[in-house]
Amino acid sequence: MNPLDYAASSRQRFLDQLFEFLRYPSISTLPEHKTDVANAADWLASHLRSIGMQTVECVPTDGHPIVYAEWLGANGPTLLFYGHYDVQPVDPLDQWQTPPFEPTLRDGKIYARGATDDKGQVWLVISAIESWLRSVGHLPCNVKLLIEGEEEIGSTHLGTFIRAYQQRLACDAVLVCDTAMFAPDIPSLVYGLRGLAYVEVHVRGPRRDLHSGSYGGAVVNPANALAAMIAALHDEHGRVAVPGFYDAVLPLSEQERQLLAALPFDEEAYRQELDVPALGGEEGYSVLERIGARPTLDVNGMWSGFTGTGAKTVLPATAHAKISMRLVPEQQPDQIAQQVARFLEQCAPAGVRVQVQTLHGAEPVLVDRTSPPMMAAARALEQSFGRAPVYQREGGSIPVVTTFVREFGVPVVLMGFGLHTDGAHSPNEHFHLANFHRGTDAVIYFFEELARGASFSPC
Amino acid sequence: MNPLDYAASSRQRFLDQLFEFLRYPSISTLPEHKTDVANAADWLASHLRSIGMQTVECVPTDGHPIVYAEWLGANGPTLLFYGHYDVQPVDPLDQWQTPPFEPTLRDGKIYARGATDDKGQVWLVISAIESWLRSVGHLPCNVKLLIEGEEEIGSTHLGTFIRAYQQRLACDAVLVCDTAMFAPDIPSLVYGLRGLAYVEVHVRGPRRDLHSGSYGGAVVNPANALAAMIAALHDEHGRVAVPGFYDAVLPLSEQERQLLAALPFDEEAYRQELDVPALGGEEGYSVLERIGARPTLDVNGMWSGFTGTGAKTVLPATAHAKISMRLVPEQQPDQIAQQVARFLEQCAPAGVRVQVQTLHGAEPVLVDRTSPPMMAAARALEQSFGRAPVYQREGGSIPVVTTFVREFGVPVVLMGFGLHTDGAHSPNEHFHLANFHRGTDAVIYFFEELARGASFSPC
Numbered sequence: 001m002n003p004l005d006y007a008a009s010s011r012q013r014f015l016d017q018l019f020e021f022l023r024y025p026s027i028s029t030l031p032e033h034k035t036d037v038a039n040a041a042d043w044l045a046s047h048l049r050s051i052g053m054q055t056v057e058c059v060p061t062d063g064h065p066i067v068y069a070e071w072l073g074a075n076g077p078t079l080l081f082y083g084h085y086d087v088q089p090v091d092p093l094d095q096w097q098t099p100p101f102e103p104t105l106r107d108g109k110i111y112a113r114g115a116t117d118d119k120g121q122v123w124l125v126i127s128a129i130e131s132w133l134r135s136v137g138h139l140p141c142n143v144k145l146l147i148e149g150e151e152e153i154g155s156t157h158l159g160t161f162i163r164a165y166q167q168r169l170a171c172d173a174v175l176v177c178d179t180a181m182f183a184p185d186i187p188s189l190v191y192g193l194r195g196l197a198y199v200e201v202h203v204r205g206p207r208r209d210l211h212s213g214s215y216g217g218a219v220v221n222p223a224n225a226l227a228a229m230i231a232a233l234h235d236e237h238g239r240v241a242v243p244g245f246y247d248a249v250l251p252l253s254e255q256e257r258q259l260l261a262a263l264p265f266d267e268e269a270y271r272q273e274l275d276v277p278a279l280g281g282e283e284g285y286s287v288l289e290r291i292g293a294r295p296t297l298d299v300n301g302m303w304s305g306f307t308g309t310g311a312k313t314v315l316p317a318t319a320h321a322k323i324s325m326r327l328v329p330e331q332q333p334d335q336i337a338q339q340v341a342r343f344l345e346q347c348a349p350a351g352v353r354v355q356v357q358t359l360h361g362a363e364p365v366l367v368d369r370t371s372p373p374m375m376a377a378a379r380a381l382e383q384s385f386g387r388a389p390v391y392q393r394e395g396g397s398i399p400v401v402t403t404f405v406r407e408f409g410v411p412v413v414l415m416g417f418g419l420h421t422d423g424a425h426s427p428n429e430h431f432h433l434a435n436f437h438r439g440t441d442a443v444i445y446f447f448e449e450l451a452r453g454a455s456f457s458p459c
Numbered sequence: 460m461n462p463l464d465y466a467a468s469s470r471q472r473f474l475d476q477l478f479e480f481l482r483y484p485s486i487s488t489l490p491e492h493k494t495d496v497a498n499a500a501d502w503l504a505s506h507l508r509s510i511g512m513q514t515v516e517c518v519p520t521d522g523h524p525i526v527y528a529e530w531l532g533a534n535g536p537t538l539l540f541y542g543h544y545d546v547q548p549v550d551p552l553d554q555w556q557t558p559p560f561e562p563t564l565r566d567g568k569i570y571a572r573g574a575t576d577d578k579g580q581v582w583l584v585i586s587a588i589e590s591w592l593r594s595v596g597h598l599p600c601n602v603k604l605l606i607e608g609e610e611e612i613g614s615t616h617l618g619t620f621i622r623a624y625q626q627r628l629a630c631d632a633v634l635v636c637d638t639a640m641f642a643p644d645i646p647s648l649v650y651g652l653r654g655l656a657y658v659e660v661h662v663r664g665p666r667r668d669l670h671s672g673s674y675g676g677a678v679v680n681p682a683n684a685l686a687a688m689i690a691a692l693h694d695e696h697g698r699v700a701v702p703g704f705y706d707a708v709l710p711l712s713e714q715e716r717q718l719l720a721a722l723p724f725d726e727e728a729y730r731q732e733l734d735v736p737a738l739g740g741e742e743g744y745s746v747l748e749r750i751g752a753r754p755t756l757d758v759n760g761m762w763s764g765f766t767g768t769g770a771k772t773v774l775p776a777t778a779h780a781k782i783s784m785r786l787v788p789e790q791q792p793d794q795i796a797q798q799v800a801r802f803l804e805q806c807a808p809a810g811v812r813v814q815v816q817t818l819h820g821a822e823p824v825l826v827d828r829t830s831p832p833m834m835a836a837a838r839a840l841e842q843s844f845g846r847a848p849v850y851q852r853e854g855g856s857i858p859v860v861t862t863f864v865r866e867f868g869v870p871v872v873l874m875g876f877g878l879h880t881d882g883a884h885s886p887n888e889h890f891h892l893a894n895f896h897r898g899t900d901a902v903i904y905f906f907e908e909l910a911r912g913a914s915f916s917p918c
Contacts, residue, residue: 180673194672196672198770205735206733206735208554208885208886209551209885209886210733210884210885211854211855211879211883211884211885212755212757212759212783212785213653213655213785213853213854213856214750214855214879214883215733215750215854216750216755216757216785217740217741217750217753217755217854218729218739218740218750219733219738219739219740220737220739221739221757223689223757223758223760223761223780224689224690224693224757224758226686226761227685227686227687227689227690227758227761228686228689228690228693230682230683230686230687230690231683231686231689231690231691232690234683234687270677274665274666274669274674274678275665275666276664276665276678276679276810276811277809277810277812278679278810279677279678279679279810280677280678280679280808280809280810281676281677282676287676287677290676291673291674291675291676294676296675296676298675298680298682298683298774299680299682299686299763299764299775300671300682300764300765300770300772300774301763301765301766301771302686302761302762302763303761303762303763303766304758304761304762305760305761306550306759306760306781307761307762307779307781308488309488309489309490310488310612310818311612311613311657311659311759311781311783311818311819312488312547312548312759312760312781312884313655313759313783313856314759314760314884314885315759316758316760319761321682322764322771324671324770324772326671326672326675326676349739350736350739351735351736351737351738352735352736353736359769359770360770394672394673395670395672395675396670396673397672420673424670426667
């Protein structure tokens with residue numbers, strides 16, 4: 001039996017096992033789920049042992065454990081797979097049609113927290129490995145698995161682990177299955193991820209909330225001041241007005257613009273799905289360019305004064321905002337955060353005090369579209385989906401990708417099988433069963449194509 | 460025994476009863492306190508019966524009840540006293556040193572929500588009435604009390620009540636004790652109040668919160684849009700930029716500017732007390748002019764997106780603000796609210812939908828500084844405080860004053876005993892015990908001076 005036939009005949013069992021995996025409420029950010037996270041790691045580790053991985057470790061960290069496994073029996077290249085078994089919180093719980101940790105198959109979709117992000121995608125890789133090991137008895141390439149439990153909380157202890165395991169993690173390529181396909185039935189390879197800089201701004205005026213009648217007109221209102229400071233962050237062309245913000249941005253090449261323009265993207269359908277009267281963003285760029293290849297600045301949260309029902313006439317003592325910037329190569333998160341902080345401080349009127357606090361950041365990354373592992377992935381996708389993949393830049397961040405690029409200096413393949421409409425981080429998260437199966441087949445092909453190392457020209 | 464001696468020997472009891480009054484969390488704007496508001500009204504009504512008021516009614520309305528009482532045994536003028544027993548919300552609760560509804564005497568001050576606004580001031584009037592009735596057995600003038608429970612939410616049902624009770628409310632003068640003294644030890648009469656227009660702005664973008672990575676750059680962020688709209692409301696000279704906003708404003712006369720300039724006001728001490736690096740406001744006017752005689756626009760509340768701890772990368776679906784304008788004669792609240800609403804809608808970028816809702820309003824008012832009741836009040840204050848009062852314009856609004864001026868055509872006396880530093884509407888609201896006592900005496904004198912009706916020249 002070949003691996004594909006093995007996978008085809010094991011579909012129901014793969015799904016049952018994924019359901020078992022999804023039942024663990026491994027919410028990494030909530031302390032009350034610490035044991036659930038640990039149990040998910042243990043269960044995952046014993047499953048990896050059962051399918052024939054040679055080495056399996058459940059490595060404790062100061063946070064949640066990392067599951068690490070190896071199969072090194074091939075006389076071929078070594079692939080490091082990265083994924084995560086932790087999930088996001090589930091609130092608002094009342095918006096779920098079925099409970100988030102009782103996986104349900106409905107209309108060809110697997111509904112559960114973690115279904116698409118990232119347990120379902122981890123599971124198709126593990127199923128592909130089993131399909132090789134249990135059919136022909138070996139894999140065409142060596143495989144190392146690094147499956148962490150802190151991706152949703154900033155991979156706090158992953159850096160320490162990678163430094164400690166540096167020798168053992170040596171590899172020829174990295175595979176990550178945690179991105180989305182461009183559209184249903186269009187297999188996709190992501191070659192760019194945006195970075196992130198995140199600041200929190202605190203504007204303080206009078207020592208206490210004041211009566212807006214007795215004091216209105218005499219002092220600078222921190223909420224009005226913050227609004228003006230935020231307004232100053234953009235110019236009238238939708239560009240970020242912070243001096244130096246674009247200095248390090250790599251311009252889009254004409255070739256890349258053509259590549260993005262060729263993608264089957266319907267702006268009007270996109271606008272309608274979001275239910276906005278018009279799309280927005282930086283002048284002179286298409287929507288896909290704005291999302292994938294241009295940096296942005298967005299308020300993520302803002303609060304001041306009285307926010308209850310009715311009309312309280314308070315002149316608030318303070319006003320606050322969370323503001324984040326999505327970055328593109330070669331912007332540096334620390335530098336951008338500093339530039340934004342300095343600009344906000346300079347914009348503030350004399351009547352208030354401003355404090356800007358930097359939260360976490362992530363570096364942007366671009367990977368080579370023509371590396372042999374990328375070509376192998378493209379061929380694998382074409383065999384599984386029946387059409388060549390598209391290449392896209394993704395607006396979000398996966399901080400660890402930068403670490404792999406920098407620490408190992410090997411090509412990274414971002415081959416995901418989710419869809420943007422899967423509801424990752426939202427109620428009713430789901431994963432299309434068809435993509436679970438096609439993804440399993442694609443990874444089965446990928447192991448072989450990577451080993452073959454044949455040359456391949458991307459479209 | 461005369462009324463002053465009676466009051467002097469009843470101080471502790473007056474205070475204990477005020478504490479009892481202050482313990483009712485009569486927050487009119489919060490539906491969950493509806494019963495507390497009603498209980499406060501009942502308790503107040505039964506107290507008024509116990510001190511000898513002839514008629515006491517707790518009048519239900521479609522909102523909170525109005526307490527109405529009469530003592531009409533004098534062969535003299537009739538005074539209508541207006542006050543309110545409802546209070547503002549208490550948040551931020553964690554900034555209170557002692558709980559807002561557990562009144563506490565500390566450093567000569569009564570700490571509680573409502574201590575100065577307006578329960579404490581209502582209480583000194585009631586104590587003055589009791590002092591007359593329980594000492595000499597009668598009052599020198601007739602007294603009608605109208606104490607409402609919706610002052611903090613725009614006196615929604617007071618107009619209906621006043622029309623229904625028009626005959627019974629007939630009077631020769633109105634007394635309101637809900638204003639502040641110019642400074643400690645400087646008794647004050649207020650002759651101008653600002654009006655109010657209050658709007659709530661709702662900015663709606665995409666149909667749901669979005670991932671700021673996947674979508675940032677493609678849509679207009681409602682929080683950024685709202686910030687820009689708010690910023691556009693002022694120009695660089697601290698003036699409101701809404702077209703037509705100043706059209707109806709009566710300019711300050713040279714005489715009035717001199718009167719205000721002569722008040723013993725220390726700008727630097729004021730700045731220090733507020734702990735702001737600099738004062739703010741409209742260019743070309745003094746602080747007292749800005750507060751009393753010029754219109755302003757302030758954000759009272761603002762909220763959008765994620766406001767918890769940490770860095771959530773959400774692109775919020777909506778953003779909201781409460782914005783109010785303090786008005787001066789002859790600005791009209793409805794017209795101003797409409798101008799501001801239209802301006803905000805025009806400022807909004809194409810990618811969002813804007814809805815502006817008008818909440819309550821109040822007309823600005825100026826009263827005659829030389830009416831006989833004003834002169835009687837000036838003499839009463841001089842007897843109680845040992846010095847003549849100053850005349851000032853107050854930045855806040857007491858909507859009902861306009862109604863009294865318009866409906867009854869009688870002089871209105873605004874004689875308050877609070878201080879601007881009392882923290883009305885803020886955490887740790889308090890009322891100086893000394894002002895509570897001196898205010899009681901002043902009102903005892905006022906009843907007599909009003910009856911005497913002697914002429915008096917203001918300073």
